[in-house]
Each structure stands twice: as structure tokens, then as C-alpha cells.
Amino acid sequence: MPKFDVCVRGAGAVGSSLALALSRQGLSVALQDTAPEGAAAAQPDLRAYALNAASVALLRELKVWDALPEDARCAVHDMRVQGDDAASVLEFSAWTQGVEALAWIVDAAELQRALASALAFAPHVQRVADGPVDAALLALAEGKSSATREQLGVAMPVQRYGQRAVAARLRSDTAHAGVARQWFRSPDVLALLPFDRPEPQHGYALVWSVPDARADALMDMPVAAFEQALADATHGAAGALTLCSERAAWPLTLARAEPVCGPGWALLGDAAHVVHPLAGQGLNLGLGDVRSLAQVIAEREPWRELGDPRLLQRYARRRAVPTLAMGQFTDGLLQLFASDAPVLRELRNRGLSLVNGLPPLKRLLASFALDS
């Protein structure tokens, strides 16, 4: 049986990025995935990820970012968050933040394709079949239902929100101008992420988090009714929106594995933590895991084995605070905006307007999202 330095199990965005990062260090990597290589997905992935500057920098280093088609990545220059009424608004801008962009919206399927192309040229990565592999370190990036995590007996308590995120692609008759829009209206959270497909400046990726029953209704209703529901929810603020894809829905949960490493293994990405997509941070956290693990490995003492628990503990320590903080932040926001109680409603709407008038606090909030 061939021997590898690392076996990466799971070739999603996180596992593929890790394989590329470790290959760049000259380590031999076995990459496994239960889905056959190059197999077409049964359903096109309708998600578009909001990636922060740190994630984009990592993808650039891995030579993936510049390989993405121009219209598959779109810079967000402004962000507008709206509460229950028109007066409660929180606005962020890249210009006042002093950054090139607040985030970049990236087509999920194109990102996966670009990662696969980069892997095809990575000198030290070999796709291997399912089953045991002789490697010093097993990096598990199998996603939220990781079977190997279960076999290892790692606990990952799951909090179900009783909500699903409905995703779709939309076309607007009005240019998006790089503005991302989000509405927090109990119990819905609706995000329109600017995108340049199907037409430059006129596309949006929709992520609409709603209670399960409402998700069923949104998935099943005729196209005209769905577009009317969108118009009602957005009050036409992003122009007249038409549906230009299928609709897909994901159940929403909050979960964190403990521990995230042990002798010879480490968890990364959704296999280690799952957060509500309202802040668009799940993959950003996963790519943060990749950065940290690759860095810890690169900085190890020459005599230290890759599977040494002390080495992997360094990785776990680096990721503990960002992971916990993001879980609490997204959950706190969701709870705050989920209640219809008049007092809470008043409080959160005033809170949005108050934060909007406090540039230092806004800068702090934005930098949290930009760097996590």
C-alpha cells in the first residue's frame, strides 16, 4: 500500500483547498471523496458564497481565484441591512471601511470546478479510492454528516432551527451596483447577493431563510406567485425580480464538534462546525481552518510527526475562538430577529439605527466579518 503524509477525506471546497495548500508544502496527499471524480452533480449547486478577504487571499495563493470566470465572482461594495420597518437600516460601505470590497460573491459550482482543475495540476495530490489509507494524518473534511467523525465517537450536538434556506438565482430589471441587501423581518431573513449572471449587473443570488412550512410553500408555489412573494418581501428595493433557476432548500442548524482533533486526525469545515448562513460565514470558517492547519504544519519542529496530538492541538487552539464566536454571533442575531414580541422588535430596530450612527462600532462589526 503506498504511504502518504496526509489523507484528506472529503473533496468539497474545504478538503480540496487543504489538499492544494499541503501539496504546495511538498507533502504527499491522498484525496478521497465518496462522489466519483468529475461526476456531474444530480442538481446544480445554486448557492453563491459570500467570501471574505482572508478566504479570497487563500484562494489566490492556491491559484484558484484568478482561474474563476470573471462573471462567477462579483465584488460587494455596499451592504444594506434592513429591519422590520423602512427606518431601521444599517449600511456598510467598502469605501468608509477602507477596503477594496466588503466581500466577494462566488458561484459555488464554479469554485468547485476551479478547485478540481487546480488539483489536476497539483504535483503531490493523488485521488485514491474509498477505504483505509496509510498516512500520518487523516484530515476530515466530509461535511456536516461526516461518517468518519461518527466512527471516531466525536460528539457534535446539533441545534435545529426548524428553518430552511431557499436558494435561487434571480434577474433584476435594475442594476445591482455591487450592493448586497438583507432583510431581517421576523421570522424571515432574506439576502440578495449581487451577481453578474445571467447578465452583468443584473443578477442576484437569493438566500431566503424561513420556517419549514413557509419553505415548503415557497418551493412549491408557481413561479409568478414566488416572484410576487419576493416583491412583497423586498418592496421593490432591488428592482423587479424574476426567477431564472430552479429553487433548492437546505435545512438550517448550529453545531460544533468537540474535540476537533486527536492522535492522527483533525476535523475541518462543516465536519467541525455548522452555522446559520445569515452571515454567510460557513465556508469562510472552513477556509480559516485550512489556513490554520496548513500554517501549523508548515511551522512544526522538523522532528515532529504530522499526526502528533500536540501539533494538532495548536490547530484546535487557533480555531476555538473564531468558531465559537461565529456560532454565537449568528445564533444571537437569529434569536434577536426571530421574536415577534413588540418590545424586542422595537429594541432591535432602534439597535440597527443606533449602530448605523456609530461608525467605530460599524467598523468593528465589519472587520469581524471580513477577517474571521
Ligand SMILES: Cc1cc2nc3c(=O)[nH]c(=O)nc-3n(C[C@H](O)[C@H](O)[C@H](O)COP(=O)(O)OP(=O)(O)OC[C@H]3O[C@@H](n4cnc5c(N)ncnc54)[C@H](O)[C@@H]3O)c2cc1C
Ligand atoms: C444556503 C446556504 C448558503 C451558504 N452561503 C454561504 C456564504 O455565503 N458564505 C460562506 O462562507 N458559507 C456559506 N454557506 C456554508 C457553506 O456552504 C459550507 O460551509 C461549505 O460548503 C462547507 O464545505 P465543506 O467542504 O466543509 O463541506 P461539503 O461542501 O459538504 O463537502 C464535503 C465533501 O465530503 C465528501 N464526503 C462526505 N462523506 C465522505 C466520506 N465518508 N468519505 C469521503 N468523502 C466524503 C462529500 O461528497 C463532499 O464532497 C452556505 C450554506 C448554505 C446551506
